[in-house]
Amino acid sequence: MTGYDVVVVGGGPAGTMTAKWAAKGGAKVLIVEKRQEIGAPVRCGEGISRSWLDGVGIKLDQKSVACQVKGAKIVAPNGTPFFLSEKMAGNEVGIVLDRIFFDKLLAHDAVKAGADLMLKTSATGLLRTGGKVTGVKIRSFGETKEIKAGCVVGADGFESQVGRWAGISTSLAPRDITSCIQYRLTNINYDPNYCEFVLGSKAPGGYIWIFPKNEDTANVGIGMQLTKLKDRADVKKYLDKFIQNDPRLKKGKPLEIVAGAVSICAPLDKTVGDGILLVGDAARQIDPITGGGISNSCRAGKVAGEVLAKATKERDFSERSLERYEKGWRDLMENHLYRNWMAKEKLVTLSDETFNKIISALNEVGVEKMSTFAILKAIETKYPDLVREFHDLL
Amino acid sequence: MAMAKDLDDLEVDITRCMHCGACVGSCPVNAIYLNEVLIEFNDDCTMCKRCIKVCPVGAVHLAGEK
Numbered sequence: 231m232t233g234y235d236v237v238v239v240g241g242g243p244a245g246t247m248t249a250k251w252a253a254k255g256g257a258k259v260l261i262v263e264k265r266q267e268i269g270a271p272v273r274c275g276e277g278i279s280r281s282w283l284d285g286v287g288i289k290l291d292q293k294s295v296a297c298q299v300k301g302a303k304i305v306a307p308n309g310t311p312f313f314l315s316e317k318m319a320g321n322e323v324g325i326v327l328d329r330i331f332f333d334k335l336l337a338h339d340a341v342k343a344g345a346d347l348m349l350k351t352s353a354t355g356l357l358r359t360g361g362k363v364t365g366v367k368i369r370s371f372g373e374t375k376e377i378k379a380g381c382v383v384g385a386d387g388f389e390s391q392v393g394r395w396a397g398i399s400t401s402l403a404p405r406d407i408t409s410c411i412q413y414r415l416t417n418i419n420y421d422p423n424y425c426e427f428v429l430g431s432k433a434p435g436g437y438i439w440i441f442p443k444n445e446d447t448a449n450v451g452i453g454m455q456l457t458k459l460k461d462r463a464d465v466k467k468y469l470d471k472f473i474q475n476d477p478r479l480k481k482g483k484p485l486e487i488v489a490g491a492v493s494i495c496a497p498l499d500k501t502v503g504d505g506i507l508l509v510g511d512a513a514r515q516i517d518p519i520t521g522g523g524i525s526n527s528c529r530a531g532k533v534a535g536e537v538l539a540k541a542t543k544e545r546d547f548s549e550r551s552l553e554r555y556e557k558g559w560r561d562l563m564e565n566h567l568y569r570n571w572m573a574k575e576k577l578v579t580l581s582d583e584t585f586n587k588i589i590s591a592l593n594e595v596g597v598e599k600m601s602t603f604a605i606l607k608a609i610e611t612k613y614p615d616l617v618r619e620f621h622d623l624l
Numbered sequence: 625m626a627m628a629k630d631l632d633d634l635e636v637d638i639t640r641c642m643h644c645g646a647c648v649g650s651c652p653v654n655a656i657y658l659n660e661v662l663i664e665f666n667d668d669c670t671m672c673k674r675c676i677k678v679c680p681v682g683a684v685h686l687a688g689e690k
Contacts, residue, residue, distance in 0.1 A: 264660055273644060352660060388649035389658060404674065407650050411680040456650070456678055463682025489680040491646035 233378035234260045234346075235542040237366050238385050239353040239392050241268050243524055244510020245385030246336040246345075247286065247531025248538070253343040255539020260377065261337070261345055262368055264352040269333030273387075273490040274524070275412060275449050277425050277441045279316070279324040282525045286532045288339075294332040295325055297442045300423045306589035307430030307582035318597070323425050326441045326449070327524075336528075356382060356395045356506075362548075363396055363505035380547040381538060384508040385531075388491050393513070396506040399499070400514060404456040405578075406495035406571075408436050408521055409465045412451025413473075413484035414443065420478045422448070430585045432472050434458035435578040436521075440479075450479060453492060453521050455578055494518040496571040497564050502552040509534045515563065518571040526563055533558035576620060587613055633671060633687055636663045640683035647675035647684055 236252050238245045241263030253259045265271075276296065283290065302314040302323045316324045341347055348370055357365035357376055365378040384392030390400040422442035429437055435455025442448050452469040459465065473479045493514045501508040509515070510527035517526065537555040541547050580588075588605075591612040597604045610617040643661045655668040656675060663684075675684045 271642075350660075387645065389645040390649055391654070391657070394654045401652050402650065404650075404677075407678060409646060409678045409680050456674070459677050462676060462679070462685060465680045466682070487642065489642040489644040489646065491644070491649055491678055491680070493649070 233365075234258050235380045236260070236383060236538050237262065237377055237379040237381075238345075238383040239366065240385035240387055240510075240512065241265075241337055241347065241349075242333060242385060242387060242510065242527070243336055244387075244512070244515075244527035244531045245383065246333070246340040247528045248383050248385060248509050248534040249345040250287075250336070250340040250343045251532050251535020252538040252542070253340065253345040253535075255536060255542070257539050257542040259340075259345040260379075261340060261347045262351040262353060262366075262370075263347070263349050266350045268337045268347075268349070269330040272329045272486070272488055274327075274329050274488070275439050275441050275451055275521075276327040276329050276443075277323060277325070277439070277449075277522070278327060278524050281324075282529060286528045288336070288528065290325075291331070291335055294327055294335050296328045297326040297422065297444060299324065299326065299425050299442060301425075303421075303424040303426045304589065304592075305426060305428045306586045307432065308586045310586065310589050310593070312589045312592045313424070326425070326443060328443075353386070353392060356392070361504060363503065366392075379505070380542065380545075381505050381507055381552065383534065383538070384506065384512045385510050387511045388493060390508070390512040390514075392506070393501075393508045396503055398501065398503055398506065398508060400508070400512065402493055402495055402514070405575075406493060406518075407456040408453040408492045408494050409456055409459060410436075410451060410453040410488075410490050410492055410521070411465050411469055412439075412449055412488040413469070413482075414447060414486040414488070415450045415473070415479060415482035416447040416485050418446055418448060418450075418479050418482040420446075420448065422446075428472070429589075430582040433468060438469070438472055447485070449488075450482070451488070455494070458578075492516055492521045492523070494521060494571070494574055497560070497567045500556070501559070502549055502556050504549045505547050507534055507538070507552050507555055509559075513559075515559065515567070518567065518574040519577070526567075529562055530559040533562065573620075584616065587616060634665060634669070634675070635685055635687050637683045637685065638662075640681045642681055642683070644680065646678045646680060650674050650678040 351370035426440040435458040436453035
């Protein structure tokens with residue numbers, strides 16, 4: 231039986247960042263990834279902001295960046311756009327990645343820091359002694375193995391199986407789930423300088439995005455709240471309809487289809503236990519308004535890795551020891567996640583007419599900074615009644 | 625072209641399934657497992673049908689439906 235200080239389940243950004251910082255700090259780390267390739271298949275719109283990369287030690291290489299944009303274009307249901315510069319837009323705007331290379335870059339960094347990496351290796355269950363997680367069962371190239379670990383890290387994405395095996399509740403209410411589909415659409419005729427977000431009943435309870443990949447190719451996708459879906463494959467029908475009705479996109483053909491789901495919930499009560507820790511989408515650390523998860527995954531991953539390195543030195547992977555991670559990631563993002571979840575709960579109830587009013591108010595008044603507060607202030611000057619509904623957020 | 629799995633009542637159309645895991649993460653009782661590229665259900669399934677709704681491409685369906 232082989233043993234590691236830390237076994238990370240999942241080779242996405244959350245997992246590889248955790249592995250990198252744990253290995254850097256001296257822990258013996260293994261990453262297991264069930265797919266045959268890191269970064270593929272992509273499950274992402276690929277838009278990120280630049281601001282957080284330095285803080286977590288990511289130096290993007292040329293291949294990881296597909297496109298750089300000037301800002302965001304928020305489109306009202308009636309077609310009126312509101313433009314935001316990159317500085318104002320905040321999350322999910324600035325760079326459009328090639329995840330197929332970005333994820334490999336992060337995995338490379340983890341391996342360089344000393345982590346082991348196994349592909350085509352699925353976690354099938356946890357090893358336990360008493361109530362404590364002591365390792366993971368894996369299946370790799372036809373072989374079943376048990377791997378001992380001081381701590382198992384669930385970085386297994388939206389599926390979030392590891393956490394549930396460990397008894398950590400990561401279950402989602404239907405209103406906190408977004409179903410998504412995206413085409414990488416080529417042969418389109420559009421402005422590749424902006425990441426576009428289309429609001430309203432074209433994507434009930436979510437939005438449609440157009441994120442530039444190059445001058446005539448973009449990631450065109452849709453996310454819809456589960457409670458707004460009626461028939462099978464509704465998400466795909468809404469996106470197909472949008473593309474057919476948009477003269478810029480109509481002639482486009484997909485080079486790739488990406489499907490998936492995203493959590494849009496309030497922060498979990500708990501993300502650690504004895505010998506277990508959750509990070510990234512598996513810990514539901516996604517921004518409930520944008521559905522973006524890369525920056526949060528990487529920032530939480532760094533905290534997790536650093537805590538695991540300390541825990542390794544102290545030989546203490548108890549829940550109490552891992553609570554340093556719980557506190558660390560919450561200090562970074564919990565308030566923001568909670569506030570955006572409350573805002574999301576409100577946004578999904580708004581009519582097209584209200585979205586039109588909001589965009590027109592933003593265009594007339596203008597906003598200095600894209601914070602919830604600044605936006606509400608701007609809207610208040612024109613539509614005080616509208617803001618009264620958002621009173622909780624002010 | 626549907627492939628029946630362990631349960632009698634639910635099927636996954638493998639010609640539509642993109643093995644994205646949307647159904648797995650949405651299942652309230654953790655009754656679905658993504659075995660690399662195959663969706664497997666276990667006996668904990670309560671037939672809440674959330675997996676049918678969440679599937680972006682309509683691959684999960686009731687047995688007998690196309």
